[in-house]
Amino acid sequence: MSEFDAILVGAGHNSLACAAHLALKGWKVGVFERNATIGGAVRTQEYTLPGFRHDFGAMNLSLFAGSAFHRMYANELKSHGLEFAPVADCFASVFPDGKWFGVSTDLEKTAARIAAFSPPDADVWRKLVAAFPGEAEHLFRLLGSPMGFRALAGIGWNLWRKKGVSGALDTARLLLSSPRAWLDETFTSQHVKATLAAWGMHLDFAPDISGGAVFPYLESMANQSFGMVIGKGGADTMIRALEKMVTKAGGKIFTNADVAEIIVSGGNATGVRLTSGVTHNAAKAVIAGVAPAALPGRLLPNGSGDAGFDTAMKKFRHAPGTMMIHLALDGLADWSAGAELKNFAYVHIAPSLDQMAKTYQQAIAGMLPDEPVLVVGQPTAIDPSRAPAGKHVLWVQVRALPAEISGDAAGGIEPGPWEAVKEHYAERALDIIERYAPGLHGKILGRTIFSPLDLERENPNLVGGDQICGSHHISQNFLFRPARGFAKWNTPVERLHLTGAATWPGAGTGAASGFMLARQLAGG
Template identity: 80%
Template sequence: AARIAAFSAADAATWRRLVAAFPAEAEHLFRLLGSPMSARALAGTAWNLWRKKGMSGALDTGRLLLSSPRAWLEETFESPHIRATLATWGMHLDFAPDIAGGAVFPYLESMANQSFGMVLGTGGADTIIRALSGMVTSAGGKIVTGAEVAEITVSAGRATGVRLASGESHTATRAVIAGVAPKALTGRLLPNGSGDAGFDTAMQKFRHAPGTMMIHLALDDLPDWRAGAELRQFAYVHLSPSLDAMSRTYQQAMAGMLPDEPALVVGQPTAIDPSRAPQGKHVLWVQVRMLPAEILGDAAGKIAPDHWDKVKEVYADRVLDIIETYAPGLRNKILGRAVFSPIDLERENPNLVGG
């Protein structure tokens, strides 16, 4: 709150009030987000919300769930800097400032991070993979990799197992859980449909949000941020100057244009975990939000439309130019870089449709 007070004393007071109220609010929001999408479950959640918060409080929660990030932020905070800082959390989850229903994500991310912090696994991102796989195997489960599922087998309207591309079959005793993109589920894994025509139609009409570029840098040293040396201590630095800039980026990407000033999430993991790089060195990753899967033009008018394979390095240069304005001298610290376009990300994981 002290940092917020440097921009607005009123916003600092608002922040303290929101943080104090968060445990009670989280109970209702997490229950709702974790409920099955059935009329009975939702009715039970609504009843519990009304019983504990009353009509006025329940309506306030409903308004938060339906609001856009901009509507909630402009109503709640007065500083444009605070609004922009919190709005970038919505951009992580494809909720640009003017997308209805997106306000809850900047709210939850900011409040949860303030209340519980953010966890980084020592040694690298595979920490969570090893932890989850350990939970499965310790419970007697078996994990098989490199085994492509060709089809989910169905009998009497229920999923009964899977057939692999190799021809091998596995029978499910309780359920088949498919962590795949919606169109892959009903379009490929269930070639004859799920048996629920409404569900199948909804899956086929699912529209993916704009894509992402990832830039990984090996550095001699962390960036020297113009905003202050303190930023070298943080694992995340968001770069996007305003709500309007984020909205413009979203509209440009949806129109197939390369954004002139994309929102950037700069990760500095070695600021927290030095084991991720050789002694005295650092790594940096940059998540570039949001980008089109197919390039139809360039909002800045400098890059000719072409396939991402031919454009990604040039666009990565634009991103580094933007970071340079916030952290002069970054380029001189770069020892190596690897750029993954939206199409590269989809190649690595087909569920990342369009990146």
């Protein structure tokens, strides 16, 4: 049995950032991870062939590069090996008519591409980019602040003071709008609209879901203004640097250490019991980086003592699932729309708002979508070190998918468990890419497929293959993430806290929930 000030359950990047800050503030910290590898959904491994390094989940580290945690600890992280690979050609979409549109950091390039579809849209784009610094100040302040009435009041006051009533209402309207509503009132080109709307699908926002407009807006404006970064050698450069920060500061990280129970005594969280039977005590805090449903009945066998909280955790809603396809390639995909597409970090295949809406609805209904949204990542176009010389990896997210299959919208695959279906459905996805990049199949040297349930087996927080650990719809965001009254990483059990993507401010690689919780506990 060991004695710690804080015990963290799970070693995702939020937990590691939290542990690092606490350890550097003098806390004795222990991190317990059920898997042999730390990092949660941010891992890089040779899933296909030796020498081909594939990001298991997250690939884009821009949020971490711009995070408050990185601003405070940039020197330490760099000394521990953190290295970014900058991206100038950020994201693009390809279309059935043979056209494409992409956003690059060169404003003139992006504006010229838009003008080819709609000159008025190019003028609108320039105005949005010019106004972005002022808008970003308020949005990033919101996303980087603890979620409480005092913080919201301060943000609202600052917004009103700088933008006036009309400007403040415009920002509020953006936060409440659906992607389609914002895109339809802002642009005329369907190609431009679809390219930006694809980012909503990354965060469970199909085109017609309220509250989703801010994500296409932020991603497109941030990529245009700042570019993007991925991890040099793999996204796990971030995890390895965080691990070294924790251990150098005296913290301990235990792998293959599955927590069976959070021990509660006198209404306080006092430690954990592992499946091995060993117990460890925590004098100040137990911090669980888990999906909410893992608490009542499992980690808290007798519940939290608050029936409302326990019910909310059990009913926490997850987003549709994702399939990951990792390919080792003899060469980059040959995009028929244009060779320039080989330079982009991401190429989306999501041709229209209507198709994205239909795909999402099919998945919600338990159907395998006939035309899934595909996010094709090309990390070796930016960072060749991830594959042997002249070779490449392709990172393919297939969105949105049901965790349990009731049918196939295309009528070609018999319903069944994912284990029996995944190879067939992966072929559907690859055939779609082949339509836009002929010859892809012939370049494949090796492949590994993770179905939605494979993802959950690898990481229980990815419930049903939900890579963002919970829907971000308005009713489960802001003051309601993960539940009303518990948006400040608190629980009804004293000294028991939550962190991770299921808590405010949600998914992404920014380590915001872990860092804000650590500062709340230890200052700094």
